[in-house]
Amino acid sequence: MDIELTKQVEHLEQYWRSVLKQVISVIHFIAERGFAFRGDNELVGSPRYGNFLGILELIAQYDDFLAQHIKTEVNRGKGHTKYLSSTILEEVISIMGEHLLREIISRVKKSKYFSVSLDYTLDAAHVDQLTLVLRYMEKDSPVERFATFMANKGHGAEDMFNALMEFLKTMTWPMETARDSFHTYEKGEQLSQSGSAYKAIESRQKCRNVRLNSLDYGHAEEVQLSPSEKYRTQTFLPIIDQFIYFLGQRLEAYKQILSKFSVFRHLQRLSSDELCNSAEQLIRSYPDDLDITFKEELCQFATFGNIFTDEEPTDISTELFL
Known part of the structure; x- marks a missing residue:
């Protein structure tokens, strides 16, 4: 049976x-x-x-x-x-799409460097959706791949940036694993340049002075690193750490600029008091370029924009329309 x-x-x-x-x-x-x-x-x-x-x-x-x-x-x-x-x-289409996206992401990670292209397009129901295209190098040739459609969260640059960052969170950001990828880089360099190796440098070994270091009595041994580990700790890791640090500084600078000028993206939603507070913040930041009348001008500009709210098209941002 x-x-x-x-x-x-x-x-x-x-x-x-x-x-x-x-x-x-x-x-x-x-x-x-x-x-x-x-x-x-x-x-x-x-x-x-x-x-x-x-x-x-x-x-x-x-x-x-x-x-x-x-x-x-x-x-x-x-x-x-x-x-x-x-x-x-x-x-089946969904499963095939997920498998294809994972394959594209894996190739992007191997390439290390990539660029993105974001734009809005209409689907069959005439609903806006954000299209993401990735560009990267593969075998010395540029490759362009469609990645995914994302929901429409607004036509402004900030909205597009937030949608992109949400997508990137689903994939491991290349710089997060760069510090742990030294042996991959090292192996790739050795394969590309056959016969290459670290050159040994003769140097006089330093000896501890027992009289100056009386507590350890000269028994502490010098740490001996292989050429590979020495290059990793003294060259590779410092470069990667500095790169991540300066990228963080650049991102923080962009956030500060956004906090100052984001008022122009929300003119129709802010009250008069909120507009005045934002204008005062800009005046304090740029005293040589803006005077006290900027508050009234900003409120008048917001009122002017509200007049044309019903005429604003959906395919461009408010800033470009005004």
């Missing part, structure tokens, strides 16, 4: 595995060419069921296995396993 049950399980497993292989191949074919997957319905035999079922039906004309599966399973309705429904289609 157990043997027969095991054979039945293996047969069913092989059956559905064969179905999924053909389904995934068709999804890959359609996605690679940017075609639409679905049509107006999911009924086999209908001329308006879309590319996904249409290609499967075309393959079934030359594949008896798939033809029999479609004949017996597809039009049975909901509640029956067939792996050809829109639900399975969307799940």
